[in-house]
Amino acid sequence: MDKNIDQIHKEALSDLARAIDIESIDAISTRYLGRKGIITQFLRNVSSLPVEERPLAGKKANEVKQILSQALADAEKKIKAQNLISDEGVDISLPGRKPERGSLHPVSRVMQEICNIFSRMGFDIAEGPEVETDYYNFEALNFPKDHPARDMQDTFFVSDDMILRTHTSPMQIRMMEKKKPPLRLIAPGKVYRCDSDITHTPMFHQVEGLMVDKNISFGDLKGILTVFVHQMFDDQTNLRFRPSYFPFTEPSAEVDIRCVICKGSGCRVCSDSGWLEILGSGMVHPNVFENVGYDTSKYTGFAFGTGVERIAMLKYGINDLRKFYDNDLRFLGQF
Amino acid sequence: MKTSLSWLKEYVDVEMDASKIADALTMAGLEVETVIDRYAFLETVVVARILEIKPHKNADKLRVCTVDTGKDKLNIVCGAPNVQEGMLVPLALPGTELPGGVILEKGKIRGEVSEGMICSKKELAIGEDDGGIMVLEPHLTIGEPLNNALNLCDPVIEIDLTPNRPDCLGIIGIAREVAAFENKTVQKPETKLPNALNHIKNFTSVTIEDPDLCPRYAACLLTDIKVGPSPFWLKDRLQSVGLKPINNIVDVTNFVMMETGQPLHAFDFDNLAENRIVVKRAKNNKTFITLDEKERHLSADMLMICDGQKPVALAGVMGGLNSEIEEKTTRVLIESACFNPTSIRKTAKQLGLHSDASHRFERGVDPDGTVNAILRAAQLMAEIGGGQPVEGIIDEHPKPSSPHIITLGIPDTNRLIGTSLTKEKIESLLKSIGFITAPIDENAIAVTVPLFRVDVSKPVDLMEEVARCVGYNHIPTSFPLIPAKTGVHNPHIERRSTVKDILLGLGLTETVNYSFVHELSCDRLRLAENDPKRNRVKILNPLTEDQAVMRTSLLPGLLETARRNISRQVTSLKIFETGKIFMGKDAITQPDEIEMVTGLITGNRERMTWHADPQTVDFYDLKGILESLFESLHIENIYIKKCLSDQYPYTRPGVSATIHFENQFLGLLGEVHPEVLANYNLKQSAFIFEINLDSLLPLIPVIKSSADIPKYPAITRDITIIISKKSEAGQILKTIDNLNDKLVETVQLFDVYEGKPIPEGRRSISIRITYRSQDKTLKDKNINGIHQKITDTLLKEFDATLPV
Numbered sequence A: 001m002d003k004n005i006d007q008i009h010k011e012a013l014s015d016l017a018r019a020i021d022i023e024s025i026d027a028i029s030t031r032y033l034g035r036k037g038i039i040t041q042f043l044r045n046v047s048s049l050p051v052e053e054r055p056l057a058g059k060k061a062n063e064v065k066q067i068l069s070q071a072l073a074d075a076e077k078k079i080k081a082q083n084l085i086s087d088e089g090v091d092i093s094l095p096g097r098k099p100e101r102g103s104l105h106p107v108s109r110v111m112q113e114i115c116n117i118f119s120r121m122g123f124d125i126a127e128g129p130e131v132e133t134d135y136y137n138f139e140a141l142n143f144p145k146d147h148p149a150r151d152m153q154d155t156f157f158v159s160d161d162m163i164l165r166t167h168t169s170p171m172q173i174r175m176m177e178k179k180k181p182p183l184r185l186i187a188p189g190k191v192y193r194c195d196s197d198i199t200h201t202p203m204f205h206q207v208e209g210l211m212v213d214k215n216i217s218f219g220d221l222k223g224i225l226t227v228f229v230h231q232m233f234d235d236q237t238n239l240r241f242r243p244s245y246f247p248f249t250e251p252s253a254e255v256d257i258r259c260v261i262c263k264g265s266g267c268r269v270c271s272d273s274g275w276l277e278i279l280g281s282g283m284v285h286p287n288v289f290e291n292v293g294y295d296t297s298k299y300t301g302f303a304f305g306t307g308v309e310r311i312a313m314l315k316y317g318i319n320d321l322r323k324f325y326d327n328d329l330r331f332l333g334q335f
Numbered sequence B: 001m002k003t004s005l006s007w008l009k010e011y012v013d014v015e016m017d018a019s020k021i022a023d024a025l026t027m028a029g030l031e032v033e034t035v036i037d038r039y040a041f042l043e044t045v046v047v048a049r050i051l052e053i054k055p056h057k058n059a060d061k062l063r064v065c066t067v068d069t070g071k072d073k074l075n076i077v078c079g080a081p082n083v084q085e086g087m088l089v090p091l092a093l094p095g096t097e098l099p100g101g102v103i104l105e106k107g108k109i110r111g112e113v114s115e116g117m118i119c120s121k122k123e124l125a126i127g128e129d130d131g132g133i134m135v136l137e138p139h140l141t142i143g144e145p146l147n148n149a150l151n152l153c154d155p156v157i158e159i160d161l162t163p164n165r166p167d168c169l170g171i172i173g174i175a176r177e178v179a180a181f182e183n184k185t186v187q188k189p190e191t192k193l194p195n196a197l198n199h200i201k202n203f204t205s206v207t208i209e210d211p212d213l214c215p216r217y218a219a220c221l222l223t224d225i226k227v228g229p230s231p232f233w234l235k236d237r238l239q240s241v242g243l244k245p246i247n248n249i250v251d252v253t254n255f256v257m258m259e260t261g262q263p264l265h266a267f268d269f270d271n272l273a274e275n276r277i278v279v280k281r282a283k284n285n286k287t288f289i290t291l292d293e294k295e296r297h298l299s300a301d302m303l304m305i306c307d308g309q310k311p312v313a314l315a316g317v318m319g320g321l322n323s324e325i326e327e328k329t330t331r332v333l334i335e336s337a338c339f340n341p342t343s344i345r346k347t348a349k350q351l352g353l354h355s356d357a358s359h360r361f362e363r364g365v366d367p368d369g370t371v372n373a374i375l376r377a378a379q380l381m382a383e384i385g386g387g388q389p390v391e392g393i394i395d396e397h398p399k400p401s402s403p404h405i406i407t408l409g410i411p412d413t414n415r416l417i418g419t420s421l422t423k424e425k426i427e428s429l430l431k432s433i434g435f436i437t438a439p440i441d442e443n444a445i446a447v448t449v450p451l452f453r454v455d456v457s458k459p460v461d462l463m464e465e466v467a468r469c470v471g472y473n474h475i476p477t478s479f480p481l482i483p484a485k486t487g488v489h490n491p492h493i494e495r496r497s498t499v500k501d502i503l504l505g506l507g508l509t510e511t512v513n514y515s516f517v518h519e520l521s522c523d524r525l526r527l528a529e530n531d532p533k534r535n536r537v538k539i540l541n542p543l544t545e546d547q548a549v550m551r552t553s554l555l556p557g558l559l560e561t562a563r564r565n566i567s568r569q570v571t572s573l574k575i576f577e578t579g580k581i582f583m584g585k586d587a588i589t590q591p592d593e594i595e596m597v598t599g600l601i602t603g604n605r606e607r608m609t610w611h612a613d614p615q616t617v618d619f620y621d622l623k624g625i626l627e628s629l630f631e632s633l634h635i636e637n638i639y640i641k642k643c644l645s646d647q648y649p650y651t652r653p654g655v656s657a658t659i660h661f662e663n664q665f666l667g668l669l670g671e672v673h674p675e676v677l678a679n680y681n682l683k684q685s686a687f688i689f690e691i692n693l694d695s696l697l698p699l700i701p702v703i704k705s706s707a708d709i710p711k712y713p714a715i716t717r718d719i720t721i722i723i724s725k726k727s728e729a730g731q732i733l734k735t736i737d738n739l740n741d742k743l744v745e746t747v748q749l750f751d752v753y754e755g756k757p758i759p760e761g762r763r764s765i766s767i768r769i770t771y772r773s774q775d776k777t778l779k780d781k782n783i784n785g786i787h788q789k790i791t792d793t794l795l796k797e798f799d800a801t802l803p804v
């Protein structure tokens, strides 16, 4: 016996540490554990040792044999696993295979957002005709024939008695005719005005809202619209309410928010006023309730309307109203 | 409605500056649109010294001055006789917008360069002409803008007045609002006529034949009038609010209208036949020439002011040319009247004639202000026009209005606006804006409405006034309790939004196009004369001819959008729109509004990439989008049928199909007809689908039951058969389906080939059939029978052969 088993063990492990591929592992295996391998031979030679050394040497040699077999197997596994992974990898900088995606029109996006906010407060959603009768669009909303209030909305006529609805407010009448109070609803949709310039398109979108119940007050109107504005913009947005006139509400109020662009210091968007008008609103006029047969001594309510494009412009910093209907994909693709 | 700050301050003594007043007015419901200093243009008119004056080479009357602006020495051509060396003068620099709208430019005057303009007071609208250019005080600083140097500042406040507030169509009305929030009182001008001998009744009379349209008519007469230009202060007032001075008489009527809100009219008394006034409907009078020299066509119901023989004015709208104030006029009859608002509005609308007077009358003037206004006008005409008033006025008042007295409940008021105001507080608020209150009991007050507030007649009108006076922003914000129970569930809206989401996921972008389209859109789509889509709703007053009719198809909008995008180099599009089409009925019935979803794809299937060559979209891209859509919606059993040629003339024959569910027609898909492409100036092929959403959405199942995941493995077998090109490949799938064998799980068509070695007119179709059993692992022997049966059936039904 030229070497003792500990030494063989040490050498075998250091050989193994240098092994870089399956071939060299195979070679080490043959060298130590093969038929003529060093450890095999060592074991064969144990019988030539003095009797008292034999059991210990044999036991030790078998242990080393086992340890080495295990180490060889581990090393082989490791190298095989490494071989599965290509050396070069991929050029991760090449563009991915991108499935094309479509975009929702910003008007739809904002309209949906408005509807979601009111849905969460339990408002129903209703839609109605866009070619509307004079009665629903004006008369029932307390715009008498030949009243100057009609000049507030430039109207497209289809016949003497039929028009393109100038606002979504006819839905107030249509829904109240159908349903007894209490009532909470919003009505999104297209509206039309005979007006076209930088700040007007002949078609645009509104969302109408109506809430009727016992004891609904102007303070409640302020509350609901404040919730809306805070959810639509952010809960730091200041609001102000100022008196206005709509024939179908009284008291009537315009709602301004602190300019989201300049935060109130004055800019082009808010014409230096620091405020932006975003909602028209008011307490439902008793004449309107009478037109739909609601008991004015029992019920009060509020109504409001907001321009969807206006909010979209503020939310997305869109500077030209006409972009909405130009449908340039380079614009639409941004949403 | 406009007022200058200086004019406003004539009636209310306030310290606030214009922007504070503007804010306060806005918050009181009189929304201020703009505040513009009318002297702002003087920023670029500077104090300058004339250094040297030389004659103009080409013009005797002109001279060339060298002028020192403090910064530069400029060459200015000037024609004024009073220029002198050393003088300080106002010099308008290029870019100045002079009153009247001319923007000054540097230029040559008869061959000499002029780098500005030396101005007269009149040219700057700050005074009367006094013999040439304006001469400035010598102590002024050279180079200083003239508005600073002369302390000229007069902001003009423009109010976007709502139609319910005609009381503020006179500056005194605005002053009343300002006084209310500033705790001041309004000072109205004193109106007193000098005594005179001859009483008006000896000269003229007023007869109101139609008191329903004219509840009050006052007249006043002045003699010895000298018509001429107004003094500067009067012209200046009118110009400050954008009115054009005409002559002293007309200017006074306009001035008093702006002051009080009461429109006035002045007649040349000597042009009134029989020197009298009759107020009556036009009846048989058919035409009338108004002041603007236009012939107007009257209808019988229009109210006219007539003399003893003929109409002399369109009541409340515009005077007549036949009684106009002229230079030779010496006797003037002033009219101050109240007319029925509706009647005035009808007349003005019918004639398309909107005047300052009609604007006020149709909103309602203060019936109590009639006499004050006429006295004020007479006094001013006497002062300015040298007129002699005749003693007294005529005040025909057949229908005196008495003020409304409204009972206002205090708890009702607090309940509506959400406040807890005391009775006393409410009374004092109402009093501050001219209402008179008296207590009825603990819970109610009687409120007398001043006549100038024509808009207030109900308790709720008063509640609004209370809320307005409290200030909307001082009303406490509250949150109503909302019951969890909601009303109607609207599945249509949710389902539409699902359809949109799916289309977005499939790569289509949503567009929104106008609901109105070009008159010719039906022709452009090649629709037949009797096509129901030709029953369109026409707009009587369209803005442009390409927005003249309501759409009966969403296609024109999408085609236009495609054209616009392609012209901007965005040549690959996948777009859709959801929206209504309007199927016209008769003139008195609302059209059928049908909601559609329409899509268009054109250009390349994918963007140009490194991993695939771009390919243009075709029919199968379109069909695939729809198949995916229906699958995502879980609507099964939708099928398509090839269109008969020209059934849908906007699609290309042979490349279009209709979409059905059971026996219901849902829409169509196909390639756009080449002629239609040409009509929309499109040079590349496009594929479209249109589906009736109102029909499609209800087909979406509420409940979709899912099947178990199969437990046993499947066996797949492929078949390739060669069939005639005339046979539809889709029929193969249907045929197998019809055999209805339980072991057939899916059938997939995975290859279509034509060309060698397949004979001409035929093509090979390869399908893969997946067999699976629900209760055991299949072996070949289990499916050999059915597979043979399928093969035999296909060979027989399609007259097919197997590949060699």
Ligand SMILES: [Zn+2]
Binding pocket: A259, A260, A261, A262, A263, A264, A265, A266, A267, A268, A269, A270, A271, A272, A274, A275
């Ligand atoms: Zn701003």
